[in-house]
Amino acid sequence: MKGTALSARLGAIITMAALLVTACTGSTTAPSGSPSAGAASSTPKLGGTLVFGTSQETTHCDYTTLVVIGGGALLCPDYNQEALVKYDFKTNTVVPSLATTWEEKPDSLTFHLRSGVKFQDGTPFNADAVVFNFRRAFDKTFPANQGLTIPYQIYVPAYKSVTKVDDMTVRVDVTPAPNTLRSFSTPATYIESPTAVQAGGKDYQFNPVGTGPYKVVSFESNVRFELTRYDGYWGQKPAPDRIVVLRKVDLAALANDLLSGNIDAMVAPTPQQVDQLKAAGFQVQFFPTLQINYLALNVTKPPFDDAKVRQAANFAFDKEALVQVMKGAGAPVYAAWFPDAYGYNGDVEQYKFDANKAKQLLDQAGWTLPAGGKVRMKGGQELSVKLVMRQGQAGGQGAQPTVATSNLQDVGFKVDLQVLDTAAYNSTTSGVFSPTCCNLANAGHASTFPDPIDWLGRWTTASIPPGERNFAFWSNPTYDKLVNDARVELDPTKRLQLLKDAQKVLRDEAPIIFTGREQLSTAWNSSKIQALPLTTAFSRVDPWSIVMK
Amino acid sequence: MKAGYLVRRTAASVGILFGVSLLVFAAVRLVPGDPVSLMLGKADQANAKLVADFRKSYGLDDPLPVQYAAWLSHIAGGDFGRSLDTGERVGDILGRRLSATLVLASLGAVLALSVGILWGVAGAYLSGPLGGVLRSAPLVLLSVPSFAFGIALGFVFAVWLRLLPASGMVSPVDGGGPLDVLRHSVLPAVTLAILPASLTARITAGTLDELRHEDFVRTVLAAGIPMRRIALRHVLPNALLPVITNSGVLIGSMFTSAVFVEAVFGWPGVGTMMVNAVEGRDYPTVQAGAFIVASVFVIVNWTVDALYSLVDPRIKA
Numbered sequence: 001m002k003g004t005a006l007s008a009r010l011g012a013i014i015t016m017a018a019l020l021v022t023a024c025t026g027s028t029t030a031p032s033g034s035p036s037a038g039a040a041s042s043t044p045k046l047g048g049t050l051v052f053g054t055s056q057e058t059t060h061c062d063y064t065t066l067v068v069i070g071g072g073a074l075l076c077p078d079y080n081q082e083a084l085v086k087y088d089f090k091t092n093t094v095v096p097s098l099a100t101t102w103e104e105k106p107d108s109l110t111f112h113l114r115s116g117v118k119f120q121d122g123t124p125f126n127a128d129a130v131v132f133n134f135r136r137a138f139d140k141t142f143p144a145n146q147g148l149t150i151p152y153q154i155y156v157p158a159y160k161s162v163t164k165v166d167d168m169t170v171r172v173d174v175t176p177a178p179n180t181l182r183s184f185s186t187p188a189t190y191i192e193s194p195t196a197v198q199a200g201g202k203d204y205q206f207n208p209v210g211t212g213p214y215k216v217v218s219f220e221s222n223v224r225f226e227l228t229r230y231d232g233y234w235g236q237k238p239a240p241d242r243i244v245v246l247r248k249v250d251l252a253a254l255a256n257d258l259l260s261g262n263i264d265a266m267v268a269p270t271p272q273q274v275d276q277l278k279a280a281g282f283q284v285q286f287f288p289t290l291q292i293n294y295l296a297l298n299v300t301k302p303p304f305d306d307a308k309v310r311q312a313a314n315f316a317f318d319k320e321a322l323v324q325v326m327k328g329a330g331a332p333v334y335a336a337w338f339p340d341a342y343g344y345n346g347d348v349e350q351y352k353f354d355a356n357k358a359k360q361l362l363d364q365a366g367w368t369l370p371a372g373g374k375v376r377m378k379g380g381q382e383l384s385v386k387l388v389m390r391q392g393q394a395g396g397q398g399a400q401p402t403v404a405t406s407n408l409q410d411v412g413f414k415v416d417l418q419v420l421d422t423a424a425y426n427s428t429t430s431g432v433f434s435p436t437c438c439n440l441a442n443a444g445h446a447s448t449f450p451d452p453i454d455w456l457g458r459w460t461t462a463s464i465p466p467g468e469r470n471f472a473f474w475s476n477p478t479y480d481k482l483v484n485d486a487r488v489e490l491d492p493t494k495r496l497q498l499l500k501d502a503q504k505v506l507r508d509e510a511p512i513i514f515t516g517r518e519q520l521s522t523a524w525n526s527s528k529i530q531a532l533p534l535t536t537a538f539s540r541v542d543p544w545s546i547v548m549k
Numbered sequence: 550m551k552a553g554y555l556v557r558r559t560a561a562s563v564g565i566l567f568g569v570s571l572l573v574f575a576a577v578r579l580v581p582g583d584p585v586s587l588m589l590g591k592a593d594q595a596n597a598k599l600v601a602d603f604r605k606s607y608g609l610d611d612p613l614p615v616q617y618a619a620w621l622s623h624i625a626g627g628d629f630g631r632s633l634d635t636g637e638r639v640g641d642i643l644g645r646r647l648s649a650t651l652v653l654a655s656l657g658a659v660l661a662l663s664v665g666i667l668w669g670v671a672g673a674y675l676s677g678p679l680g681g682v683l684r685s686a687p688l689v690l691l692s693v694p695s696f697a698f699g700i701a702l703g704f705v706f707a708v709w710l711r712l713l714p715a716s717g718m719v720s721p722v723d724g725g726g727p728l729d730v731l732r733h734s735v736l737p738a739v740t741l742a743i744l745p746a747s748l749t750a751r752i753t754a755g756t757l758d759e760l761r762h763e764d765f766v767r768t769v770l771a772a773g774i775p776m777r778r779i780a781l782r783h784v785l786p787n788a789l790l791p792v793i794t795n796s797g798v799l800i801g802s803m804f805t806s807a808v809f810v811e812a813v814f815g816w817p818g819v820g821t822m823m824v825n826a827v828e829g830r831d832y833p834t835v836q837a838g839a840f841i842v843a844s845v846f847v848i849v850n851w852t853v854d855a856l857y858s859l860v861d862p863r864i865k866a
Contacts, residue, residue, distance in 0.1 A: 051721045059635045221635035248815040256715040423830040
């Protein structure tokens with residue numbers, strides 16, 4: 001025992017000494033170049049190699065197989081393949097991509113395809129290719145669909161079938177629903193070379209062929225992949241000629257790589273690394289995301305089977321304190337959606353930090369503080385809750401369990417905070433997918449589009465695990481009806497009202513503590529790179545947004 | 550030849566491997582959380598239909614004995630299956646990862662044994678403060694975990710002095726030549742070698758110390774043979790017996806220490822593969838990895854036993 005303690009201490013001392021050494025010498029090893037970020041120069045420079053480091057998984061390069069949807073900043077398929085249309089998050093409109101024009105009817109979409117486009121293997125892009133890809137993604141009877149599990153289908157809920165009209169026109173039949181056009185910008189609809197898909201078999205996912213601006217040179221799962229410019233690309237060329245993505249689990253190793261010049265940029269350094277990198281002259285910038293972090297309150301068992309206790313927990317959580325812990329990264333969220341976004345209901349009362357109100361509500365619910373005690377009691381039971389988080393949860397999502405523990409203890413809860421590894425956390429028998437797991441589940445979710453529907457859909461009865469991720473196991477028929485009606489309501493005014501009414505129910509029933517909007521950062525060597533922003537949706541590096549020096 | 554001894558050892562090795570395969574198969578399934586819910590959880594989806602499809606396509610629905618038998622028969626045919634996480638052939642991943650670890654472990658082993666033996670001999674025969682330092686240094690070094698050395702070395706030589714790369718096995722751009730790999734392996738190999746070198750030094754010095762006072766040493770000394778010759782011809786070969794025994798365990802432990810060292814230096818070897826695979830409940834990869842590492846242990850130990858039987862006249866058929 002003594003030996004372990006000693007060795008641990010020695011290790012800590014050595015590490016600290018090393019950190020000190022780095023901190024002291026950081027300024028002398030700073031890369032040259034002025035720290036000017038964001039502002040893109042008037043004429044974008046083409047050329048150069050970008051070496052990018054990430055700690056998130058890079059499993060394969062084909063969206064039709066299972067990959068991480070939310071994670072990963074520089075995702076291979078986005079550089080290799082394209083959809084028929086693109087969603088422009090600056091203007092919130094759908095813009096052309098592989099389709100140049102389209103006609104929208106309630107029950108069908110007709111796409112006119114871009115002519116002269118060739119896949120990276122030289123085969124032509126045409127209606128046959130679109131039909132092949134859509135059937136591969138959505139049609140269970142299609143040979144190329146066999147053996148695939150395609151989670152991204154869920155983002156194209158209205159799809160029914162596809163028909164070739166002529167060589168450069170396809171018609172997609174859909175069930176009438178709002179916003180169907182934009183769903184044809186999502187990953188399940190990416191178009192890939194039918195020839196390459198059929199020839200590649202099970203290894204195609206490491207060797208994909210799309211129409212996008214980059215070809216895949218090599219792909220080693222979770223270690224490294226390399227992209228090179230596709231000279232035959234039909235559209236505007238992104239800046240780098242070559243992109244290498246290194247994946248390392250350890251963020252400290254990535255920060256070292258950046259400091260030592262082994263890589264040019266990384267995503268999501270820790271707050272400590274942000275300070276260290278800035279001190280050494282590297283550029284670090286934060287970008288807003290569409291991710292809301294939350295704690296789901298398990299309503300199937302005491303104490304959160306009582307709405308008053310859930311409301312109390314909501315008032316007890318100090319969202320400003322969380323932002324402080326995160327050194328200003330992130331923004332508080334007081335209700336079920338972003339205050340500045342479409343569909344937000346500003347009329348419902350928000351859960352702002354109010355410990356006294358929380359205490360009153362707990363008193364009303366019958367949980368009272370015994371004289372001289374710190375933990376509330378009711379009928380001889382302690383107000384004791386188990387909070388579960390996942391190892392590796394980072395950013396505000398990673399920091400909030402500590403804040404919640406301290407806040408809940410302040411108003412009379414006893415909190416048992418447990419950190420599980422990913423598999424145990426996701427277990428359907430003992431993790432957050434099971435009602436027996438815990439009282440609070442720590443999680444976060446990024447919305448696909450700046451529209452509350454995906455997000456509100458999370459808390460419907462149909463989303464209760466194992467079907468989906470309603471970790472509160474909360475079920476409310478009124479709420480279900482509002483959300484389901486909003487999914488198919490074509491009249492924008494009526495739809496908006498449904499979305500707002502749903503938020504009111506969510507607020508009153510309080511099955512979730514909404515904590516904050518995540519912000520993510522990229523850090524880069526400013527002597528090589530001028531700008532490396534993340535997109536608001538999914539927090540990705542858009543190929544065309546990279547500005548090299 | 551001591552054929553009987555070797556046959557017995559070989560039979561025992563096969564038995565051990567069989568037991569290992571059973572243990573590994575059971576162990577990965579006892580850990581809470583199964584690969585399908587994990588993957589679907591990561592994919593931000595948990596659609597009941599998808600889960601069922603996925604289980605079926607990977608044979609996870611079959612009874613465990615059937616799965617075990619299927620796995621064994623596939624291994625016998627050299628097929629380790631496909632990774633549940635990435636869909637790659639496990640055999641391909643193993644080939645890549647194992648060669649990376651072998652490069653690291655063999656460099657580490659060569660360093661550890663050569664430096665350790667020299668150090669032990671010097672520690673035993675040098676007098677004065679230098680000998681003292683050489684004799685006591687292993688104790689101090691043994692009490693520091695290898696990853697701490699790794700982090701410290703990384704900061705000093707990579708981040709601060711920028712003499713060597715901080716992590717990885719090849720340069721991110723246009724890397725992969727022998728010199729490039731060697732440059733990348735210096736820090737991890739040294740880190741990996743520090744503990745076993747200290748251990749070897751301690752054992753060598755300790756045994757030499759004991760042997761120096763043995764009767765046969767006194768006898769040859771009385772015969773007028775010079776000290777240096779006695780040390781090299783008579784004492785050292787005897788001192789090497791425990792070193793050889795330990796080197797088996799030591800080389801095997803290279804693989805386990807490599808887990809930490811590979812993590813610190815982002816070395817794409819079996820260690821990091823196993824850590825990721827366990828976290829991902831990637832059954833085929835964990836099973837194959839554990840089985841292969843166990844096989845390496847068994848083979849190395851078998852070799853050591855064989856060597857031992859050659860060196861030690863007391864072992865008979």
